[in-house]
């Protein structure tokens with residue numbers, strides 16, 4: 001299964017992708033994780049991305065697409081993948097469809113996790129205390145949420161219009177949300 005996970009910062013994409021990786025036995029590809037690894041490694045790409053990420057902004061479409069193409073052609077996506085953090089704007093959504101058409105691996109479904117803003121801010125503040133992620137500062141979180149509303153929310157409509165969207169409540173325990181996703185992805189029984 002080729003799955004895209006959509007949702008605002010803190011909506012649980014990374015948490016649920018890690019569980020779905022075990023359930024579906026396909027790789028979890030997170031553009032945020034790929035970028036953070038590049039920053040840690042101090043690669044030229046990482047050096048370019050660091051300040052933008054810390055401010056909560058979006059890294060350039062060109063850089064992220066190049067990185068994603070390299071990952072998607074690594075040879076382990078034959079049975080599918082879970083994409084987390086991409087696409088983040090309409091240009092990326094179109095670029096992804098073009099890339100995956102070329103690879104003969106079109107997206108089957110996009111799952112949108114819906115969580116209200118106050119809860120998102122609470123979750124990210126909690127993570128800031130535990131993990132100290134550089135972009136979980138109040139200012140960067142505000143910026144990430146604003147960019148999500150302006151640039152990423154239209155991507156949900158993009159998948160709705162092409163009949164590939166599953167919209168789910170992302171509030172509840174991690175187990176409850178996981179169960180909702182699994183049920184939504186299960187094939188409809190043939191009643192015929």
Ligand code: AP5
Nearest residue numbers: 009010011012013014015031032053059085123127173174
């Ligand atoms: P990225 O790493 O993708 O960050 P994000 O989208 O802001 O998402 P988060 O990781 O903050 O949240 P999440 O939805 O994964 O939630 P999580 O499971 O972690 O991107 C980081 C940056 O990289 C971007 O800002 C940008 O600069 C750059 N970037 C990445 N992709 C890009 C792209 N395509 N184009 C351009 N730039 C790009 O959960 C959050 C917290 O909540 C955790 O502490 C978790 O334990 C907790 N939690 C999760 N679920 C629950 C639950 N059900 N109940 C209670 N707590 C929960």
